[in-house]
Amino acid sequence: MNLILNDLSPWHWAAGGAVISAVTLTLLFVGNRRLGVSTGFENVCSLVVQTPYFTRDALRGTNSWRLPLLGGLLIGGFLSAVVGGGWEPFWDLGMFDAEIGWGNGGKLIWMFGGGLLIGFGTRLAGGCTSGHGIFGLSNLELPSLVSTVSFMAAGVVTTNLIYRLIL
């Protein structure tokens, strides 16, 4: 199967995993930080929301590295498109288009709703695929195993409900 982005063929999974591991270890060894993306959304919120949760030092003190890391993720995706067949705004959504087939407005609502669950859920769980799934599991942390099993199971149930049961 090829990627939705410019129909590129994907890297071998071992190459992807190896680079992600190298990024994780470099971040720790050079930056002395544990990998994690989802807290970065709180850092973004802290720029505009002035409630006690978003102004606490434990969060604001990490703006200086989490915000550039998030910016880098945007740049990485952009470069991937530029050197991989060209960049242009697009709406293609693979099997969602083929089997659900909602238009652009429907996709925006679908994505916003899913995003709400991601933002609220990752922060309630204290991490996401990177913080719990990669770093936490590698560091043999029990809360990370609990969270990873929970989000993987919920994803399996949801996708199977959508594509096998409803459709």
Add this chain to the structure above:
Amino acid sequence: MILFYLVLGSVFGFTLSRSGAADYNFIQGMFLFEEFQLYGIIGTAVALTAPSLWLLKRYGRSITGQPLKIENKPGHRGNVYGGILFGIGWSITGMCPGPILVNIGEGKVYALAALAGTLAGAGAFGALYPRLAKPFRLPPLQVGTGEG
């Protein structure tokens, strides 16, 4: 150091983009047990990071000679309930937090809506923290649920 984090984030983002980790079809394929790709990526990353991390912790220092700072995440009921909510969101959008940004970078317009929802969700969580702390047995507000 800002440049370091920007470059590291870019390498991370490029990899997520090209490996399929930021691709709706590959995420659904993972959850349907039809595509091995994502299991291979996450499995390889953990299999390589775990022993390296163990060695690095034994060495105990960062590159500048500072003591290594690794705060373990606290355990609480949010691990399960938050994980479930996130898993549903991951399935719906085909994106976990890193790939939301990667997909925007790639030019996928709908990913902007996913980011807006995610920021609203994180904002709502922060606003409700004082009320969620007791039922989910979360750490004190100053500590938070765990950096992730």
